[in-house]
Amino acid sequence: xxxxxxxxxxxxxxxxxxxxxxxxxxxxxxxxxxxxxxxxxxxxxxxxxxxxxxxxxxxxxxxxxxxxxxxxxxxxxxxxxxxxxxxxxxxxxxxxxxxxxxxxxxxxxxxxxxxxxxxxxxxxxxxxxxxxxxxxxxxxxxxxxxxxxxxxxxxxxxxxxxxxxxxxxxxxxxxxxxxxxxxxxxxxxxxxxxxxxxxxxxxxxxxxxxxxxxxxxxxxxxxxxxxxxxxxxxxxxxxxxxxxxxxxxxxx
Amino acid sequence: xxxxxxxxxxxxxxxxxxxxxxxxxxxxxxxxxxxxxxxxxxxxxxxxxxxxxxxxxxxxxxxxxxxxxxxxxxxxxxxxxxxxxxxxxxxxxxxxxxxxxxxxxxxxxxxxxxxxxxxxxxxxxxxxxxxxxxxxxxxxxxxxxxxxxxxxxxxxxxxxxxxxxxxxxxxxxxxxxxxxxxxxxxxxxxxxxxxxxxxxxxxxxxxxxxxxxxxxxxxxxxxxxxxxxxxxxxxxxxxxxxxxxxxxxxxxxxxxxxxxxxxxxxxxxxxxx
Numbered sequence: 001x002x003x004x005x006x007x008x009x010x011x012x013x014x015x016x017x018x019x020x021x022x023x024x025x026x027x028x029x030x031x032x033x034x035x036x037x038x039x040x041x042x043x044x045x046x047x048x049x050x051x052x053x054x055x056x057x058x059x060x061x062x063x064x065x066x067x068x069x070x071x072x073x074x075x076x077x078x079x080x081x082x083x084x085x086x087x088x089x090x091x092x093x094x095x096x097x098x099x100x101x102x103x104x105x106x107x108x109x110x111x112x113x114x115x116x117x118x119x120x121x122x123x124x125x126x127x128x129x130x131x132x133x134x135x136x137x138x139x140x141x142x143x144x145x146x147x148x149x150x151x152x153x154x155x156x157x158x159x160x161x162x163x164x165x166x167x168x169x170x171x172x173x174x175x176x177x178x179x180x181x182x183x184x185x186x187x188x189x190x191x192x193x194x195x196x197x198x199x200x201x202x203x204x205x206x207x208x209x210x211x212x213x214x215x216x217x218x219x220x221x222x223x224x225x226x227x228x229x230x231x232x233x234x235x236x237x238x239x240x241x242x243x244x245x246x247x248x249x250x251x252x
Numbered sequence: 253x254x255x256x257x258x259x260x261x262x263x264x265x266x267x268x269x270x271x272x273x274x275x276x277x278x279x280x281x282x283x284x285x286x287x288x289x290x291x292x293x294x295x296x297x298x299x300x301x302x303x304x305x306x307x308x309x310x311x312x313x314x315x316x317x318x319x320x321x322x323x324x325x326x327x328x329x330x331x332x333x334x335x336x337x338x339x340x341x342x343x344x345x346x347x348x349x350x351x352x353x354x355x356x357x358x359x360x361x362x363x364x365x366x367x368x369x370x371x372x373x374x375x376x377x378x379x380x381x382x383x384x385x386x387x388x389x390x391x392x393x394x395x396x397x398x399x400x401x402x403x404x405x406x407x408x409x410x411x412x413x414x415x416x417x418x419x420x421x422x423x424x425x426x427x428x429x430x431x432x433x434x435x436x437x438x439x440x441x442x443x444x445x446x447x448x449x450x451x452x453x454x455x456x457x458x459x460x461x462x463x464x465x466x467x468x469x470x471x472x473x474x475x476x477x478x479x480x481x482x483x484x485x486x487x488x489x490x491x492x493x494x495x496x497x498x499x500x501x502x503x504x505x506x507x508x509x510x511x512x513x514x515x516x517x518x519x520x521x522x523x524x525x
Contacts, residue, residue: 053428079428081421089443099429102439150429 001028002186003052003154008061010047020211021047025061027205027214029154029186034177036189036197039207040248045190048212049158052188053079065154075103078152078185083163084143086131092142093118093127099150110149117145121179136164137172144176148183155180157189161196173200174228194248198240199228206247215247308493316494326498333464333475334502336392340399340460345453347400348407355408356415356441357433369409377401377463381470390471398470399463403456410455414448415441450514457510461503476502 010022021044029035039045050056052063054073063070065077086095096114100106118124121141131139140160147155160176161169177200180187191197197204204218218240223231231237290310296302297309304312320326355362380401384394418441426436468477476499483491 050424055424055427073428073430075430077428079425081425083421085419085421085425087422087440087443089446098439102426102429102431102435 002031002066003029003188004064005048005052006062006064008048008051008058008063010044010051010056011059022051022058023211023213025207025212025214027217029188031153031186032184033203034180034187034189034201036191036201036204037207038191038194038197038204038244038248039212040209041192043207043209044212045192045207046158048207049156049188049190053077053156055079075150076153078147078150078155080143080147080155080157080160082159084131084136084139086139086142086146088131091128091130092123092134095131096142096146096149098146103150105150110151113151114145114149117148121145136168137175140164140172141175141179144179148179148185153186155185155187157187159191160189161193162191169196170229177228194241194244195232198223198237198244199231204240204244206244209249218244306489308489312490313494313497316490320494329475329479329495330498330502332392332472333468333477333499334506336395336399336464336467336475337457337460337506339396340463341403341453341456343396343400344403344407344456344460345449348404348452349411349449351404351408352411352415353437355412356437362412369405373405373409377405378466381466384467385471392472394471395464395467395475398467399460402463402466403459406459407452407456410452411445411448414445418444446517450510450517453510453513454507457506458503461499461506465499 005028006026008022008025009020012019012021025048027035037045037048047056051058052070054070054077057071065074086092087098090098094101096118097106097111100110100114115124118127123138123141123145126134126138131142134142143160157176161173164172173196189197189200198220202220202224204220206215206218207213208215220240222236223234223240226234293307294310297304297307297312317326320329355365377398381394381398384397384401388394388397422440422444423436426440431439464475465477465480468475469481472478476495479495480492483489483495
């Protein structure tokens, strides 16, 4: 297991009360695996991702990455935020190399690898463009390359497609999925979209409503090797979808 | 545009025509208002509907300008006031921004100082004029201190507010990339707040003029504020009116300067600031 969560709990304190956000969460992610985290809104799934990213400390429990306990931000982990968060005042090139710049790693080897990523994913000729000149899908690809540039082993994706409209979302998730697989990264995706989780992951971890606990873990190896779009047409897709749907107990 | 000469629809022609007409009509009305105002003033003075010794008149103001120009006083006074104003708003913006950076750097400091900033912000700063004169002396330094007092607190509050308003997602992104506080400041918070700086500068240009004129009323021997006070004391209303008009032009020119700076920055950065 490259990532191991052991009995993670998180409680938020406020002057009037304390709120239990997460309770006793344990699961692991294997190297190269794509795991999704789904749950009803407010179940603490984004909080859990922040904890894995080292942005927040858990109230209780331990997270190990590569056997090492996570305390604060780690270079082994790349974080892809909601929305692309490209800086409008920087060119695409300066955006995708932001991480290298911050970590003082703008050497020949890293520059070359970013150039290759841009080339491989059709963004080479847009390097000097401003982010505003690119389409939503291309911007999302740039955001992923920015995350890949520092060569993390694990990618954390915090609802990265939620800001896109439906058509764009399908295309971009296909695109991002292919890139992550091709680069051989381990990924943890947070989403509230069941179809998205079933179409992309090897396993789906379902959280209960607040305080979030692991309700079930679905193994989707029956769908392995299929691209997200192909999975959506697979007969098993709806079976998984319905199982997860029932577990989420969404009541309108 | 070459396309325009090729095929331009009747509707577009109409649209462009009306657009041009409206713009010209508005400009004409604006000019008419200006000319009408001065013409009415002049006529009223000549027909003795008003007393031009008290109310002055455009022709007398023009004569005053000629005299001021001939004696070399025009540019001396204008220069002194402009210099003080530029010094005032530059200092106000720079010092205010530095203070805002300190508050952003230390949230604890920001919490501690919060009530003091609020109280100081509500204090009418002109009340401090006499204090500065006693402390710093009756000279340009006091005048600049006055303008600084007026613009500083507003700048701190506005810039700090802008710093606080930086998107949380972007802040988290910087954190996960391992950015230090200084890197976050330089690579994210400051560039993201260029519009805030421009706004602060715009406000400070106006406030600095208030500070400079106030200060010159109190202490100086040169500058537009001095001319106004001197003119009123010796009852030369022509001088007072001429100076007010000069002030109007100088302040407008400076504001336009900031707008040009904003435009240049936008162009340079290639983004909508």
